[in-house]
Amino acid sequence: MSRPESRLGSGSGDSRAAQDRTRHLEQLLSAKEIVVACGPGGVGKTTISASLAATAATRLGGRVLVLTVDPARRLADALGVGGLGNVARRVPEEAFAEAGVRPKGELYAAMLDMSESWDALVRRYAPDTETANKILSNPLYRNISRRFAQGHDYIAMERLYELHEDGEYDLLIVDTPPSMNALDLLDAPGRMAEFFSSRLLRWLIVPYRSRLVTLASRPFYQVADRILGSQFLEDLAGFFILLQTMRDGFVARAEAVNRLLRDVRTTFVVVTTLEAVPAIEAERLIESLKDRHLHLGLLVCNKVLPGAFSDPPVGRTAELLGQHAGELAMSLSSDLPPDPASKNRPPSEMVGRVLDEVARSFANFRLVATREAELLRELSAAHEVTATVPYHAGHVTDLGGLLDVGAKIWGDDAEEPQRWSEVRVDRSARVRGGPAPARAGRRGPDDVPQREKEPSAKPVRASTDDELSEPR
Amino acid sequence: MPELLAHQLLFVTGKGGVGKTTVAAAIALLASEQGRRTLVCEAEPKGDLARAYECGPTPFSGRRISDDLVAMSMDTEASLREYLRVVAKVPTIGHIGPVARAFDFVATAAPGIREILTVGKLCFEIRAGRYDLVVVDASSTGNVVGQLAAPTGINELIRVGVVRSQTDWILDILGDPVRTGAVLVTTPEEMPVTEAVDLASRLASETPVHLACVVANRVLPELFGRSEEQVFNELTRPARLDQIAGELGCARELVEDVLAAARLAVTVRRDGVGHLERLRAEISSDVPLLYLPYLFARSYGLRAVRQVANALSEELVT
Numbered sequence: 001m002s003r004p005e006s007r008l009g010s011g012s013g014d015s016r017a018a019q020d021r022t023r024h025l026e027q028l029l030s031a032k033e034i035v036v037a038c039g040p041g042g043v044g045k046t047t048i049s050a051s052l053a054a055t056a057a058t059r060l061g062g063r064v065l066v067l068t069v070d071p072a073r074r075l076a077d078a079l080g081v082g083g084l085g086n087v088a089r090r091v092p093e094e095a096f097a098e099a100g101v102r103p104k105g106e107l108y109a110a111m112l113d114m115s116e117s118w119d120a121l122v123r124r125y126a127p128d129t130e131t132a133n134k135i136l137s138n139p140l141y142r143n144i145s146r147r148f149a150q151g152h153d154y155i156a157m158e159r160l161y162e163l164h165e166d167g168e169y170d171l172l173i174v175d176t177p178p179s180m181n182a183l184d185l186l187d188a189p190g191r192m193a194e195f196f197s198s199r200l201l202r203w204l205i206v207p208y209r210s211r212l213v214t215l216a217s218r219p220f221y222q223v224a225d226r227i228l229g230s231q232f233l234e235d236l237a238g239f240f241i242l243l244q245t246m247r248d249g250f251v252a253r254a255e256a257v258n259r260l261l262r263d264v265r266t267t268f269v270v271v272t273t274l275e276a277v278p279a280i281e282a283e284r285l286i287e288s289l290k291d292r293h294l295h296l297g298l299l300v301c302n303k304v305l306p307g308a309f310s311d312p313p314v315g316r317t318a319e320l321l322g323q324h325a326g327e328l329a330m331s332l333s334s335d336l337p338p339d340p341a342s343k344n345r346p347p348s349e350m351v352g353r354v355l356d357e358v359a360r361s362f363a364n365f366r367l368v369a370t371r372e373a374e375l376l377r378e379l380s381a382a383h384e385v386t387a388t389v390p391y392h393a394g395h396v397t398d399l400g401g402l403l404d405v406g407a408k409i410w411g412d413d414a415e416e417p418q419r420w421s422e423v424r425v426d427r428s429a430r431v432r433g434g435p436a437p438a439r440a441g442r443r444g445p446d447d448v449p450q451r452e453k454e455p456s457a458k459p460v461r462a463s464t465d466d467e468l469s470e471p472r
Numbered sequence: 473m474p475e476l477l478a479h480q481l482l483f484v485t486g487k488g489g490v491g492k493t494t495v496a497a498a499i500a501l502l503a504s505e506q507g508r509r510t511l512v513c514e515a516e517p518k519g520d521l522a523r524a525y526e527c528g529p530t531p532f533s534g535r536r537i538s539d540d541l542v543a544m545s546m547d548t549e550a551s552l553r554e555y556l557r558v559v560a561k562v563p564t565i566g567h568i569g570p571v572a573r574a575f576d577f578v579a580t581a582a583p584g585i586r587e588i589l590t591v592g593k594l595c596f597e598i599r600a601g602r603y604d605l606v607v608v609d610a611s612s613t614g615n616v617v618g619q620l621a622a623p624t625g626i627n628e629l630i631r632v633g634v635v636r637s638q639t640d641w642i643l644d645i646l647g648d649p650v651r652t653g654a655v656l657v658t659t660p661e662e663m664p665v666t667e668a669v670d671l672a673s674r675l676a677s678e679t680p681v682h683l684a685c686v687v688a689n690r691v692l693p694e695l696f697g698r699s700e701e702q703v704f705n706e707l708t709r710p711a712r713l714d715q716i717a718g719e720l721g722c723a724r725e726l727v728e729d730v731l732a733a734a735r736l737a738v739t740v741r742r743d744g745v746g747h748l749e750r751l752r753a754e755i756s757s758d759v760p761l762l763y764l765p766y767l768f769a770r771s772y773g774l775r776a777v778r779q780v781a782n783a784l785s786e787e788l789v790t
Contacts, residue, residue, distance in 0.1 A: 041488020041612060042664065276772045277520070278489060306736065308729045317726040318733070321716070328719055332712065347703075354703045357695055358734040364768040365733060391736075 018411035024385050025410055028297045029056045032267045034164060034260070035173040035297065039271035040281040044302045047396055047405060048271045048389070049175035050075055054107055054399060055406025058096070061104030062170030065163065069112045069156060069177045076109070078398055084111035086159075091399065099400035108169065112177075117155045125249030131242060140239045152177045153188035154254070161257045186261070186292060193254035267297030272379070274301050274372035279379060286379075297385070300409060301376055304388040309369030315362070322359025325352045387411060476685055476760075476788055477503045477605065479653045480598050481645065483620065483681065485610040486657035487667040491689045491780075494772065495657050495764070496609035497524040498781035502788075504541035508604040511597055515590055515610050515619070517545035526774045542603075551589040558596075587622035592638065595645045610654075617671070620646065620654075620679035646680045653684025658751065660691055660744030669754045683759050687784075688748055690766040692741040695734065704738075707731065762787040 037049040053066035076084045080095035088110040126132035272282035289296045308314045329352035380386035387409040484496040500512035514521040530543040532550040610616045627639040658668035717724040
């Protein structure tokens with residue numbers, strides 16, 4: 001049995017908005033060649049990236065590659081590719097067959113291997129094999145390629161560029177590394193170019209190259225020798241001299257990567273959850289994309305609580321349930337067997353406790369859902385196209401799961417209405433222009449029982465979105 | 473195993489988004505309230521600490537939060553300047569031109585320089601005796617190992633000079649389990665637990681710092697015991713739903729939604745318990761595991777710090 005759309009906050013107005021989003025996404029992913037998923041740590045960027053890629057490959061066709069930085073086996077398992085490495089692997093037809101779909105296109109997945117990617121860059125830009133080997137075996141280099149956190153951002157962008165240049169794929173979706181600041185990613189190519197062209201670098205290595213300590217650098221070396229010891233400085237300078245040989249290649253490349261990020265064929269997807277701190281970071285990221293004139297294609301809010309939590313009629317029912325727990329328990333337990341754990345206590349006691357607990361838990365989650373709704377309203381005001389992916393306790397373990405999440409993002413998974421209690425992932429996707437999320441006051445859970453003094457008559461089921469915000 | 477707050481230097485770390493800053497802020501708050509002169513430092517200056525305490529910016533020079541609590545943000549360049557002035561006895565940086573810039577620049581590429589300026593400054597505060605406890609809101613999983621391993625690395629790379637002698641005493645502080653410890657924060661979810669387990673083993677194998685405790689943050693309350701859950705299952709049968717709806721005088725779907733919400737809460741909690749069991753099984757049994765509850769009320773800011781501090785102090789007592 002199906003339920004009216006409005007109860008999930010996805011009424012007629014909303015489904016129109018969902019259709020708009022579907023069209024927008026199809027246009028976006030057909031027109032763009034590169035999608036960069038970015039956002040704060042821990043929000044599920046990898047899953048969202050893989051879902052977008054799987055859904056694009058299924059529905060739009062073409063060769064789609066998802067490039068991930070997440071070394072978790074989980075994604076590889078979900079995609080049925082065994083293991084992921086720098087070399088792309090095709091997701092087998094069987095994985096799609098198991099998920100019950102016939103993809104129009106092909107899906108590939110690869111994982112970014114930092115050291116391997118750095119090594120490849122060095123081999124490409126070193127003037128000769130001997131220099132390349134010298135650099136590759138330098139202990140400082142090994143340290144940098146593994147630890148240089150800002151370098152990881154650059155490598156991700158660099159690999160993206162390379163894959164795009166190769167032209168093997170129609171659509172590239174990259175999941176970005178968890179940088180200290182999501183914005184670092186955007187600046188990484190520029191910083192890399194700056195690093196190599198910097199006068200400071202040349203100034204630093206001149207004395208070791210010429211063995212003539214110039215007047216300008218003398219004070220620095222006096223201090224530096226004293227602090228670091230000249231041997232270390234010499235090692236360092238030696239390494240920089242080697243690096244210098246790759247300068248022109250690196251600078252040209254970093255500039256090309258930078259151009260690609262600004263290219264009309266590239267779009268950014270911001271992923272966040274509706275928790276306070278990630279949301280703040282996502283907002284900063286959106287602003288910064290705008291400042292840099294980068295294209296923001298989509299905002300995805302992940303792990304959103306089901307809409308029913310912030311649905312006032314459901315909330316009122318939970319309150320009623322709590323207020324009348326005692327009476328309800330009496331009538332419900334008349335035909336219940338006694339509590340096996342404590343035979344001398346009447347079953348009604350436990351039923352009452354369960355009902356109380358259900359009501360209290362609902363109030364707790366409603367509080368969170370209300371806060372989420374407000375954050376969603378604020379965030380989606382900043383951008384036209386917003387998708388929400390509901391909280392799902394079960395993890396995405398196969399391609400079918402990824403496609404489910406993709407359907408939430410697409411906003412067109414509503415053909416077969418199901419009760420939200422029965423589906424693994426809830427459909428409560430909302431878009432801007434949909435109903436305003438219900439805004440309850442910020443109350444602590446403890447306030448809830450006093451909220452409705454008069455257990456009012458039957459809660460009216462909201463039949464249109466407007467009624468969702470009716471005064472209580 | 474010394475009590476957590478009796479340490480002198482605590483590095484609070486974990487995967488991004490698990491609540492490191494709140495836990496670090498809460499530990500510092502607790503310690504300061506016990507009369508320990510406490511410094512709390514944000515290793516990656518994003519302003520999270522200022523948001524946690526709801527105070528203004530926390531500069532490198534420090535902002536006093538209360539009598540015994542000072543908050544600061546790491547700034548490697550300022551740290552270098554302080555180092556040159558205080559330790560290397562270089563009078564003023566202005567006279568030697570672009571040294572700071574050059575250093576910052578070298579630090580971008582040279583391994584460990586930035587890291588040791590961070591760790592060195594914190595150890596220096598311990599050594600100078602200005603604080604009884606320094607709590608570090610450390611970098612997330614990816615970078616913290618590099619940070620804590622830097623002194624060892626530099627010690628091996630640099631054989632002479634002032635730095636060499638500095639790294640010796642830094643290592644003494646970092647490697648002393650009575651003085652220094654890492655606090656690993658995680659949440660009862662798959663990836664954070666996996667990363668926590670991984671980080672625990674990397675801390676042990678690659679850094680001198682010992683693991684003082686693991687904090688499981690945002691643990692959901694248990695809704696039902698086993699027999700209560702049986703009752704709950706009974707209540708979700710269609711006939712029961714109709715009965716409840718009839719009693720309350722409302723639509724059956726609404727009752728179903730309310731019960732389904734409870735079902736979700738039970739499922740999420742159960743998944744979390746599974747991850748916590750894995751955490752307990754894979755972390756050495758002599759490392760204490762502390763549990764902090766999920767906060768349904770405001771999830772950040774001073775009130776959240778206060779609530780976490782209260783929960784933490786209960787955990788530390790038991």
